Amino acid sequence: MAILSIRNLTKRFGGLAANDDISFDVEEGALFAVIGPNGAGKTTLFNMISGFLQPSAGSVSFAGQDITDLPQHEIAARGLVRTYQLVQLFKDLTVAENVAAGFHRVTKGGVAAALFRPGWMREQERAIAARTDELLSFVGLDGLDAVPADKLPYGRQRLLEVARALAAQPKLLLLDEPAAGLNLQETAALADVIERVNAQGVTVVLVEHDMGLVMRVARRIAVIDFGRKIAEGTPEEIKTHPDVLAAYLGGVETV
Ligand SMILES: Nc1ncnc2c1ncn2[C@@H]1O[C@H](COP(=O)(O)OP(=O)(O)O)[C@@H](O)[C@H]1O
Ligand SMILES: [Mg+2]
Structure with missing residues (x-):
């Protein structure tokens, strides 16, 4: 059963479609990753899922209920909890x-x-x-x-x-670039924690720019580029997907 379903999610900032018609399902218990180059629209997607931004179009459902119009605190109260790309500690x-x-x-x-x-x-x-x-x-x-x-x-x-x-006892944990700025050893420690969180039954969706972490921990991956979903599949499928290679190799980044 899908714990999270997003359908046709779109966010326009003026003339820019930061997210354009993105759909996917995350199965309960999954360790799912959303990857894409900088500026692809990953954080915008998380902002819409977690109620921080209202979509221009499309819907989000969580645990079988439509949460598209709910405020952030209501969504968190239902067990959808996120972290931020920049450290937000007290x-x-x-x-x-x-x-x-x-x-x-x-x-x-x-x-x-x-x-x-x-x-x-x-x-x-x-x-x-x-x-x-x-x-x-x-x-x-x-x-x-x-x-x-x-x-x-x-x-x-x-x-x-x-x-x-x-x-906060999440059912679904959204992590926005948790490994950004970490060295290899710190990234490995984080990957281990993410795997153990997931093993305890928490569904995890990870947004990452760092392919190494994603390929190690994720069991299913969606790739976005310029706001559109260009591929979805297992790490093996994603690694060899021609559009993914083009998106990463076409820019300054490497897989
Ligand atoms: N609040 C905003 N207002 C205007 N443009 C935005 C805003 N938030 C993000 N963007 C733009 O949307 C695009 C996607 O950004 P973002 O979702 O942060 O990408 P990522 O997290 O993949 O690096 C970028 O071009 C960014 O400049
Ligand atoms: Mg981001």
């Missing part, structure tokens, strides 16, 4: 506090609860602290909980973003 908060912020959608509370701290709230805080530890350990950041987020090396900040996204 710089002055600690590693643990950044993860705790990710629990927002699954916790209850409010000002009165924060003031009076009823028993259920202390219980909730304990549960969050325990789960935060688990998530930090899952992404390999154990022992760093008290460190300010902006003191972490860049590669670890990206892992922290993944931990924070997991705190």
Whole structure:
């Protein structure tokens, strides 16, 4: 069953079609990647799926329901959670506090609860602290909980973003260029985390420019170029697809 179906998604910025009639399905449990050269329209596509941008045309359905017109927070509340191309951590908060912020959608509370701290709230805080530890350990950041987020090396900040996204208990996780700026070792650590997230049953859609990471982790790939989907298939099929080779080799980039 498809957990995510996009149909004829189109986004126009003035005269430019940043996305032009893009359709594909992502099966539940998949590890799917969207690739394409810089400026191809990958982030725009994620922005429409996650409710950050309204499509000019087309539709998005998630878990069998049309979410095209829902606001971002409603979409996240249903379990479609994204990360951003540029690191979006709370710089002055600690590693643990950044993860705790990710629990927002699954916790209850409010000002009165924060003031009076009823028993259920202390219980909730304990549960969050325990789960935060688990998530930090899952992404390999154990022992760093008290460190300010902006003191972490860049590669670890990206892992922290993944931990924070997991705190929101996604059914579908959208990762926008998580490996951008990472060295080979950091990319390998990230790939390992992505594979383990997926193995736990979370569907993952990855936008990447870095072919190495995509070819290693993705089991199905859609390729976009100048806003249009030009190919879809397994990594093997994509590697040898003539239009993909032309899109990548035609520019300054190599496969
Ligand atoms: N808010 C915007 N306003 C105008 N043009 C935009 C906006 N966002 C993206 N674009 C343009 O849309 C195209 C696709 O951008 P983007 O989706 O960021 O590509 P990618 O993520 O594949 O690098 C680019 O030409 C970009 O300049
Ligand atoms: Mg982008």
